[in-house]
Amino acid sequence: MTTHDLVILGSGPAGMAAAATAVAYGITALVVDEQPAPGGQIYRSIESTPLKERRILGDDYWHGKALVDGLDDPRIDYRPGTTLWQLTRRLEVGLLQGGHASMVQARHVILAHGAMERPFPIPGWTLPGVMTAGSGQILLKSAGLAPSAPVVLAGCGPLLLLLAVQYLRAGIPIAALLDTTPAGQYWDALPLLPGALRNSRTLLKGLGLLAELRRAGVRHVRHVTALEAEGEDRLERVRWQCGNDPEWHCLTTPLLLLHQGVVPNTQVTRALDCAHDWDERQLAWQPRRDPWLATDVEGVAVAGDAGGIVGAKASAMQGQLAGLGAAIALGRVSEDKIHGEVKRLRRDLARETAIRPFLDVLYRPAVHWRLPEDETLVCRCEEVTAGEVRRMAEQGCRGPNQTKSFTRCGMGPCQGRMCGLTVSELLADANGQSVAETGYYRLRPPFKPITLGQLATAAEDTSG
Amino acid sequence: MFKRLSLPDAPAQKTVIVYFDGRQVTAQDGDTIAAALLSAGVEACRTTPVSGSPRGPYCMMGVCFECLVEVDDIPNVQGCQVLVKDGMQIRSQHGARRLG
Numbered sequence: 001m002t003t004h005d006l007v008i009l010g011s012g013p014a015g016m017a018a019a020a021t022a023v024a025y026g027i028t029a030l031v032v033d034e035q036p037a038p039g040g041q042i043y044r045s046i047e048s049t050p051l052k053e054r055r056i057l058g059d060d061y062w063h064g065k066a067l068v069d070g071l072d073d074p075r076i077d078y079r080p081g082t083t084l085w086q087l088t089r090r091l092e093v094g095l096l097q098g099g100h101a102s103m104v105q106a107r108h109v110i111l112a113h114g115a116m117e118r119p120f121p122i123p124g125w126t127l128p129g130v131m132t133a134g135s136g137q138i139l140l141k142s143a144g145l146a147p148s149a150p151v152v153l154a155g156c157g158p159l160l161l162l163l164a165v166q167y168l169r170a171g172i173p174i175a176a177l178l179d180t181t182p183a184g185q186y187w188d189a190l191p192l193l194p195g196a197l198r199n200s201r202t203l204l205k206g207l208g209l210l211a212e213l214r215r216a217g218v219r220h221v222r223h224v225t226a227l228e229a230e231g232e233d234r235l236e237r238v239r240w241q242c243g244n245d246p247e248w249h250c251l252t253t254p255l256l257l258l259h260q261g262v263v264p265n266t267q268v269t270r271a272l273d274c275a276h277d278w279d280e281r282q283l284a285w286q287p288r289r290d291p292w293l294a295t296d297v298e299g300v301a302v303a304g305d306a307g308g309i310v311g312a313k314a315s316a317m318q319g320q321l322a323g324l325g326a327a328i329a330l331g332r333v334s335e336d337k338i339h340g341e342v343k344r345l346r347r348d349l350a351r352e353t354a355i356r357p358f359l360d361v362l363y364r365p366a367v368h369w370r371l372p373e374d375e376t377l378v379c380r381c382e383e384v385t386a387g388e389v390r391r392m393a394e395q396g397c398r399g400p401n402q403t404k405s406f407t408r409c410g411m412g413p414c415q416g417r418m419c420g421l422t423v424s425e426l427l428a429d430a431n432g433q434s435v436a437e438t439g440y441y442r443l444r445p446p447f448k449p450i451t452l453g454q455l456a457t458a459a460e461d462t463s464g
Numbered sequence: 465m466f467k468r469l470s471l472p473d474a475p476a477q478k479t480v481i482v483y484f485d486g487r488q489v490t491a492q493d494g495d496t497i498a499a500a501l502l503s504a505g506v507e508a509c510r511t512t513p514v515s516g517s518p519r520g521p522y523c524m525m526g527v528c529f530e531c532l533v534e535v536d537d538i539p540n541v542q543g544c545q546v547l548v549k550d551g552m553q554i555r556s557q558h559g560a561r562r563l564g
């Protein structure tokens with residue numbers, strides 16, 4: 001088994017910045033990423049995107065170029081198309097590349113594997129033709145693929161607006177933007193506005209997107225309170241209600257893209273059994289970290305959105321911080337020596353993230369978007385409904401590991417990634433306990449599908 | 465569901481031919497399997513073990529596992545994470561095939 005000083009999972013802004021920072025201290029970094037090219041989801045396909053006209057994807061996208069160029073450093077061993085299927089508390093790292101499994105030993109690990117979109121369980125969300133806004137953006141950036149008929153976008157949050165504007169600029173017709181931001185939330189977020197003004201650039205950008213949609217005359221339906229996807233074997237129609245109006249509205253469309261914010265992808269930190277806390281403002285789990293972004297597992301730090309949603313720029317700053325933390329942990333520099341640099345970095349980070357409380361409150365999905373009605377599927381893989389989860393709570397299930405053993409909810413191929421948040425919140429609500437008390441699935445490797453034959457070759461690495 | 469934008473300034477991509485359940489699909493070099501299928505009008509790539517309902521790619525970022533297909537006889541391949549290769553034989557997955 002080969003030993004690496006530093007293994008970084010993910011080549012988004014946090015991972016790339018961490019690598020660039022660490023190598024400056026003479027550390028060689030192994031950067032692994034499942035995607036075929038660097039950039040993470042935010043700068044996805046930046047080197048190869050067919051959308052060369054800069055205004056379509058916007059300046060914030062092209063901003064990632066410098067970071068991606070930084071990966072081209074001989075001291076960085078960057079391995080795209082490489083999946084992490086295992087990580088132990090002794091920092092043994094299981095990798096799978098092109099069907100070949102191997103194990104390496106790390107001395108320090110930075111997890112920078114980013115966020116995923118929050119589950120958006122509505123009736124019909126499993127029909128082919130219903131996808132996420134993130135997936136629409138990935139198809140656009142990576143393959144120049146766009147909806148072939150007027151698309152319906154639904155939900156809330158900055159990514160949804162950004163995608164709408166990118167489609168608009170690329171000349172793609174939008175049938176409607178169904179906005180689920182609750183009416184009162186603008187008022188709730190208002191007191192947080194002064195803090196947000198510390199990062200006025202991001203704020204103005206958001207307002208600019210809204211203005212661009214308005215000028216283009218996109219049908220922007222506000223205060224949507226109910227939403228359903230309908231069709232036989234695929235999506236045919238989208239139906240919705242607004243405010244307290246009982247009337248249903250309907251649009252025929254082959255494609256509905258859903259989005260209600262992003263949450264940290266905690267699959268790996270959970271499987272490592274790191275301590276996690278429930279963040280009531282972001283309505284998500286976050287691995288518990290110290291000021292150096294280190295978790296409670298010795299030698300493992302988490303940078304970027306994987307530790308709590310901060311956005312691309314702050315993720316890169318956290319990557320730098322974690323890279324410096326690695327340099328200290330590996331004895332390449334003393335804390336005193338970089339004191340000034342760290343102080344500046346923390347100050348910039350505080351300014352960059354000052355807008356988060358405002359965004360978190362403004363785009364917080366209302367409770368009925370998180371706790372769906374009884375008939376709605378919450379576990380897509382094993383097809384378990386919200387009602388079944390509630391019934392199990394009535395029968396005494398307190399946490400998601402109990403419901404899992406009764407219904408297989410969370411035991412399908414996605415290992416609970418798509419239902420975990422919903423199930424924890426449903427059980428907490430039904431049992432009248434907090435989400436923190438309710439807890440989350442206990443997870444085990446492999447994180448990703450791996451065959452027995454592949455496992456056997458990896459085992460040779462550990463014994464050899 | 466999806467079409468390829470005609471972008472005058474995009475570099476020309478090599479065409480890649482793959483097969484989905486025996487049917488020929490024209491893709492572009494650099495496409496993931498899921499992107500290639502979506503652009504070819506394939507909506508569902510598997511059916512669920514429980515009710516047999518059709519499913520297609522949902523997240524495109526490796527999280528939902530709805531894009532599982534069989535590729536050159538290897539089952540449970542995440543179509544959104546693997547790039548197309550000339551001659552690839554992709555098959556839809558049906559029924560009970562548990563992971564791990």
Ligand code: FES
Binds near residue numbers: 520521522543
């Ligand atoms: S589409 Fe979600 S994992 Fe591939």
